[in-house]
Amino acid sequence: MTDTATEAPAAAVRPSVPRPPGPGPLRRVLTGLLWLPALAVVLLAVAGPWLVPGDAGRIVGGPYSPPGPGLPLGTDAIGRDVWDRFLAGGRPLVIVPLVATVLTTVVGTLLGVLAGYLGGRVAAVMSWLDSLLLALPPIVVLLALLHGLGYSAGTLLLAVAATGVPFVSRISRAATTRVVRTGYVDQAVALGDGPLSVVVREIVPNILQPVLADAGTRLAVAIALTASADFLGFGPGTPSWAAMVSENMEGVTLVPWGVAVPALGISVLTVAANLLLDRLAAKGAS
């Protein structure tokens, strides 16, 4: 029916962590150890900008000054406070990707359910459209949009959505088709349910699990794309963890914190995002 070339294997089996091995209490401790730093970083990223006393763009000393009183992590490439910039630079990596992921998932699911429910030509056209977008590497789409629109939250949203919607719609289409084939839908229709009611009551609950599981990947990709734009130098110049990594690389032997701390922040954030949606999906399944 559809080209296998367009069948993303990402669909059903996305990376996920099985539950830690061992007896119950140990497992709980292990899980807790995973979650605590993740929560701390997310909190820090969101609340950080409120904790910066002054202007995080202020030059307070020489470039790459070592840590000292009032400068817990030293200064960056042009003499700004690394700790202040770390506090101020996490939020963009949380807000924009989160909104983008919700948008991508909602739009993708709607399209996928529509195609899966209606089937036939609609599904074929939709599948073809998906395959088009999938032929463009996300970073190329991002750069083309940056080229045309310049850097803004809107550009990032658009880039994440354009590259993510095909994946989501593909997954929800496949899941919808499965549900339709089970016969529940026919049954519901026979009982006199309208299409909307069928979709809401029969289809959506049954496809939630794969869609949520995929949302973890979407969020990770959204964070990676947002961060990549900053890393490649297209950011607005306001503090950003990703930009910090590239800005402070040269002085990494002098003040490693300017690279290490934001890099750690990004890592924990993305891993946490993945784990969180993973658990949600698992809950949804059980």
Add this chain to the structure above:
Amino acid sequence: MSGGRAPLRLPRLMARRLAGAVGTLFTASALLFLAAEVLPGDAAAASLGGGADAGQIARMRAELGLDRPLVLRYLDWVGSALDGDLGTSTVSHRPVGELVTDPLLDTLLLVALSVLVTVAVATSVGVLAGLRPGSALDWLLSAGAVALVSIPQFVTASVLVLVFASALGVLPAVSLVPLGGSPLDDPAALVLPVAALSLFSAAWASRMVRASVVEAGRSPHVESARLAGLPEHRVVFRHLLPTTIGPCLQAFAWLTGALVGGTAVVERVFNYPGLSAPLVSAVVNHDTAVLEGIGLLLSGAVVVSLLLADLLDLVADPHGSVAR
């Protein structure tokens, strides 16, 4: 289970796939062209700099042919691209083809090496984890894989530089190409970029391999082989792994696409002489022709790798594909 192949249908199926890929590439190029040319960033204004007035911009638009209808411009562009002419850079005034040939080869080399490493690592890790699902080894490998998949590639790459180039000093942090040479002349400089690219994709692909192996391990076919008392290594190599080839091939093909995209960031970290530098500077300088040329080449690479996997799959198993 394979009730005899239908040799007559195979060429037709392959031709259909090929046509599909060509169609995909065409439409993808149209999307790219749209994104690059319709949106407000204007090459004419950009190439004149900040001080230009409306009249100058209008003249420059005419000079660059930007005042013609979009469809005509697209057809022109595709037509010339088919002739091997990707246009002229609006910044350096050199032909795009000439600007991107060497970087393209260098990028493809990086991708090819990374694909090899990815396939090797992902297969071993995935099989190791998948043979005993739920074991401590499985958990460890899975957790590591999820972490590596989640973390953006530039972070992984930067950490590799920190550890192997800055702290230990065992590998070079940059990739320089000697006069008239290729990146292969200094293999040591390739290790970190290839590792940075492969870590992500191997982690991702290993999950696919693991899932296939787990699924195959539960199949009645393998169960019956076990029940028949065959030695375990025989079960694994003769009965279990063969069934996982098809899905894995697809996963690897998709990864090639991800790798192509990943080079844009990873090359930057290592100053690798590939397409990343011209691509990023094309965006910075609003050099539309270069952006479109590189975008077309990169999506071409993705489409070709997908097509290859598809054809391989078709040759290996025509019925499976038809059934799906």
Add this chain to the structure above:
Amino acid sequence: MPTSNSLGRRGVLQLGAVTGVALSGLAALTGCGAEDSAKSAAGKGISTDRLRVGAADASGSVSIDPRTAGFGASYVILYHLYDSLMYLKGGAYELGLAESVEANRDATEWTIRIRKRATFHDGRPVTAQDVAYSLRTLAVPPSKRATVYADVDVDRIKVLDATTLTVPMRRPRGDFRESVLVVFSPVFPEGTTDFSKGIGSGPYRLAAQDGKNVRMTAYEGYWGGRPAFGTLELVSIADAATRMSALKSGQIDYAMGITATAAKAERDNRAIELHRGGVANSNALSFAMNERIAPFDDPRVRRAVRLAADRGALAANMLDGMGVTGDDVVGKGLPGYAGLAERRRDVAEAKRLFAEAGVSKLTLHAADTVAGFTGAARLLGQQLDEAGVKLTVDVVPADTYYADLKGLSSIPFQTFYYTNRPAAVHLSALTNRDAFFNVTGLADEHWKRLDAAQATVDDKAREQRFVEIQRDLYEHGGDLLWGFQEVVDASVAGVRDVVFSQSIPVFTWAKASS
């Protein structure tokens, strides 16, 4: 999942083969890696076989055409392929291919005598004919130095004998040597129109080039003796940090232009040696205000900006010990500098002047044409803040900053740097009527003074006139020239006697020692 067994098995074998190849490839990669870096990281001195020089290349591709080449890597190549009649060595004027350069009584005609033993790379002797041809070529477009040669009456150049020629001027030019020949005077064979072969009479001859990298080999027949390094290779690497990484990993032997940060980080690394240019070979860093554009047409605003800047803080931040503060005029530490008073910060006076002129906000166009420039721009913003003016820093890409040279002259306020050169050289080459750019909006009055100075024949009197021009720029000019950033290069241990000429390293006399 339907599969076909027989084919599947073959697939496994294929996959196994590919895996094997990949693994052995990886092993080979790591193996070579260990060996290679062991060789380079040892840092046990350097052989004289070859010197690989990493250099930035601002124009995107290395050019070896003396008519058009002009930045970074290209300059280094020209210095080694071609002999110059005269050049600047450290802070002093030196004769190169020329043996003597003398003026007539009113400096309307100069007589150049060249060395007798010099030969081109193709074996032909260098003659006065070749010099005449070279001067004529440099004086007209496409030569980028045409404006430097504008006063040379090239049509009336006369060749007296094999090694002597007379060069008439359109008007008296007492400063012909320092303002023209020292700036740029390469000599190539008569009739050369294709410059891709790079035939000159310099210490190195062109061996190969690919648009990004250039290889040169020592010229046995060089009149000054064969240089010590057998091969000189120019590798273009845009980014300073990358040059440093390449040096440390043994991919190059000499990194041209590293940042103060890198210099600081490698202070204790004995495998790396720093080559410092001193103030004589430095970049003069300026925030250039254009006198022709509001609000900088008001002298009070220019003065206020100059007074509001804390030069010490700017220098401490961006130069990090590799340079000195500046006092708004190019030429510090070089012959002919006016010895101007240190400009001290006076926030109160700046505040008063800004208020008087009614200025409360300014915009600065900033690019990292020198690493750290945009950081310094932000710091200036903080300093202007204290004087009651809000500065917006408008950051633009550095790699194409010079793409539109004419456009630079219409920017009101921008980050700009000059190569620090003797005042006479700088003023003649960059502030004349036809200069490429005029970022401070100099006008007729300045050019009249410059004409008068250049026409003065007596060396002492001419120097005095140039000093007066410097004083005028110090009082009324548009440059907030706050620092001189030393050129700092780095090499593997054991590279000696690298000489700087106009901030460019020259390897003609360089030696290797352990």
